Amino acid sequence: MKYLHCILLFSLTFLIISCGKGKAETDETVKTARGIPLERKQRFTGNYNMEFNDLHDAHLSAAIANGILPMTLRDDTLKLKKELVRLPDELELYKMHNITHSIPFLVPSAAQLFIDIAQNFRDSLYSKDLPLYRIYLTSILRTDDDLSTLTKRNINASENSTHRYGTTFDVSWKRFEQIIPDTVHQVPPERLKLVLAQVLFDLKKHERCYVKHERKQACFHITVR
DSSP states (O other): OHHHHHHHHHHHHHHHHHTTOSOOOOTTEEEOTTOOEEEOOOOOOSOHHHHSBOOHHHHHHHHHHHSOOOOSSGGGGGGGTTTOEEOOSOBTTEEEOOOOSSBSEEOHHHHHHHHHHHHHHHHHHHHTTOOOEEEEEEEOBOOHHHHHHHHHHOTTSOTTOGGGGTOEEEEEEEEEEESSOOSSSOOOHHHHHHHHHHHHHHHHHTTSEEEEEETTTTEEEEEEO
């Protein structure tokens, strides 16, 4: 576990330094967690509900297998310093949006998956010669106390949420932030959603994660495998 923490810390440090530099990936490749390019086998069809429809049971099985035991209170994170990684509030690659009912902690494999998604999204924009945008992280780890408060406000919130295990996070497909604001050169959210979907499609095909396209919450619900 200490080794995994070192890998993730190195990755975050590297990303902070290299966000504005480096050669972008081509449309034909996608990087794994080890940085090894893999040739794309398929292209995303554009059907979000069909391609990203992994059931809750699949997410939950992966969460239980790869995650922590659910926590009751946020202070319980102090007992799990070796099992959880705290994400920085934001990097040039991403922002956290309205994180009121969850806290920025993930197990190392999920944290690495999230950073890979954010970096691959940026690289895809580079390869398409598009302006750079940040993705928005909208939900991360929830304690039982967080979930209890949330279910009172949102009847759709699951009491057996995969967010309880530190393996799952939500990324908005509606909200993106341009890194260098430019009122002339902007990309419609629909196009950015398509770029993000291709990144997720590749990682899903390589069995890195389960993904659910959430329409009401306007996010991709993602669990590390």
